[in-house]
Amino acid sequence: MATVQCGRTIIRVKFIKTGDVLDSIxxxxxxxxxxxxxxxxxxxxxxxxxxxxxxxMLLMQTIRDKGEVTIGELASGMSLSQATVTTILDRLETRxxxxxxxxxxxxxxxxxxxxxxxxxxxTSAPIPLQDxxxxxxxxxxxxxxxxxxxxxxxxxxxMDAQHIDASPVLDIGMLDRQGAAAEASEVYEHQHAAKxxx
Amino acid sequence: MATVQCGRTIIRVKFIKTGDVLDSIxxxxxxxxxxxxxxxxxxxxxxxxxxxxxxxMLLMQTIRDKGEVTIGELASGMSLSQATVTTILDRLETRxxxxxxxxxxxxxxxxxxxxxxxxxxxTSAPIPLQDxxxxxxxxxxxxxxxxxxxxxxxxxxxMDAQHIDASPVLDIGMLDRQGAAAEASEVYEHQHAAKxxx
DNA sequence: ATCTAAATATTAGAATACTAAATAATAATT
DNA sequence: AATTATTATTTAGTATTCTAATATTTAGAT
Numbered sequence: 001m002a003t004v005q006c007g008r009t010i011i012r013v014k015f016i017k018t019g020d021v022l023d024s025i026x027x028x029x030x031x032x033x034x035x036x037x038x039x040x041x042x043x044x045x046x047x048x049x050x051x052x053x054x055x056x057m058l059l060m061q062t063i064r065d066k067g068e069v070t071i072g073e074l075a076s077g078m079s080l081s082q083a084t085v086t087t088i089l090d091r092l093e094t095r096x097x098x099x100x101x102x103x104x105x106x107x108x109x110x111x112x113x114x115x116x117x118x119x120x121x122x123t124s125a126p127i128p129l130q131d132x133x134x135x136x137x138x139x140x141x142x143x144x145x146x147x148x149x150x151x152x153x154x155x156x157x158x159m160d161a162q163h164i165d166a167s168p169v170l171d172i173g174m175l176d177r178q179g180a181a182a183e184a185s186e187v188y189e190h191q192h193a194a195k196x197x198x
Numbered sequence: 199m200a201t202v203q204c205g206r207t208i209i210r211v212k213f214i215k216t217g218d219v220l221d222s223i224x225x226x227x228x229x230x231x232x233x234x235x236x237x238x239x240x241x242x243x244x245x246x247x248x249x250x251x252x253x254x255m256l257l258m259q260t261i262r263d264k265g266e267v268t269i270g271e272l273a274s275g276m277s278l279s280q281a282t283v284t285t286i287l288d289r290l291e292t293r294x295x296x297x298x299x300x301x302x303x304x305x306x307x308x309x310x311x312x313x314x315x316x317x318x319x320x321t322s323a324p325i326p327l328q329d330x331x332x333x334x335x336x337x338x339x340x341x342x343x344x345x346x347x348x349x350x351x352x353x354x355x356x357m358d359a360q361h362i363d364a365s366p367v368l369d370i371g372m373l374d375r376q377g378a379a380a381e382a383s384e385v386y387e388h389q390h391a392a393k394x395x396x
Numbered sequence: 397a398t399c400t401a402a403a404t405a406t407t408a409g410a411a412t413a414c415t416a417a418a419t420a421a422t423a424a425t426t
Numbered sequence: 427a428a429t430t431a432t433t434a435t436t437t438a439g440t441a442t443t444c445t446a447a448t449a450t451t452t453a454g455a456t
Binding site: 269280283284288300304305306307308 | 434
């Protein structure tokens with residue numbers, strides 16, 4: 001019976017030994033493909049229903065989330081070239097979903113803003129995948145929600161590990177930051193120091 | 199201390215109560231975005247290094263996996279229109295990565311095949327993301343690998359639940375199908391019957 | 397102050413992806 | 427035989443994405 005400390009939380013685990021690591025990886029990849037495919041189909045659905053394409057939608061969401069952003073920030077944030085962002089913004093601007101204003105501090109920069117219309121569209125837009133997912137997710141038990149979150153964070157961390165040197169272990173303690181209480185009953189030595197990225 | 203049965207396996211869990219379900223969902227979505235973004239960046243990288251675009255690569259992989267496929271099967275399998283598949287195949291055919299043959303049984307149908315060149319390219323192609331991921335994944339402990347797999351399968355299942363009526367709970371027993379042994383120590387009543395999709 | 401270099405956004409041009417509609421060929425049905 | 431359905435292609439139009447070139451502004455150096 002293994003026991004592992006996660007922040008102030010203890011998890012005691014007894015689990016099967018999977019037959020082959022390669023098979024496990026294959027299962028992970030299959031699941032990931034399924035997830036990615038589902039989101040892919042979803043964004044196609046959104047494109048059909050809203051008349052906006054996925055990049056357009058994503059760009060608007062990014063503007064909403066980041067507030068006053070420049071084109072360059074949008075480009076690097078979305079991993080696109082500035083030219084691409086410009087053309088997408090052009091299309092959004094002709095639909096009056098976005099407007100641009102040159103910065104007063106640095107006249108090289110241009111800020112992008114959402115219009116009222118766009119803000120409404122984003123809030124009132126159908127987000128069936130997220131909604132449906134959220135509904136199902138909230139029906140799960142706490143331990144399962146926590147498990148999923150930590151697993152996904154771990155996977156995400158491993159995937160953009162290009163930028164990270166050597167922190168192969170998820171900071172499960174992050175789960176604890178909501179301020180929930182937990183009592184320890186057993187402790188497993190944590191092999192790697194937790195480390196925040198960014 | 200909650201205890202849950204997963205197939206023949208028992209997991210005993212004591213975990214924090216996350217503050218707010220909405221926050222949890224937000225964390226899940228953020229992680230998913232990170233994962234999807236990582237794979238997205240990866241396919242861009244592949245496109246740069248191999249000279250092929252992501253759809254082209256995916257199409258070739260699909261042909262390899264499915265064997266003798268028609269254009270329509272490729273289209274539905276990849277959720278694209280036949281026209282799109284046709285044009286992608288056109289480009290692959292000019293590069294001599296794919297060839298087509300009209301079916302003898304049903305002359306409306308056209309089968310797509312990989313050339314030697316393509317098969318080689320697929321096997322020898324750099325798959326650094328998967329490799330890197332696989333390396334890190336295999337370094338994880340068994341319980342963590344299992345946790346990640348079941349979490350991902352659960353998420354994937356919830357995401358394409360459009361097609362599924364009402365089986366909101368992951369068939370964790372699937373994890374057991376490798377034939378590994380496990381001893382039970384406690385049992386938590388499983389609320390939902392396991393159910394295989396497809 | 398002037399010149400140079402860097403940063404920033406846009407434009408232009410090209411390749412790809414995607415869809416819908418029309419077309420053509422074959423198979424199945426009546 | 428005639429009609430209908432299936433399958434793949436072509437065509438036309440829009441969107442995405444990149445690189446390279448351009449213009450403008452800012453910052454730094456002389």
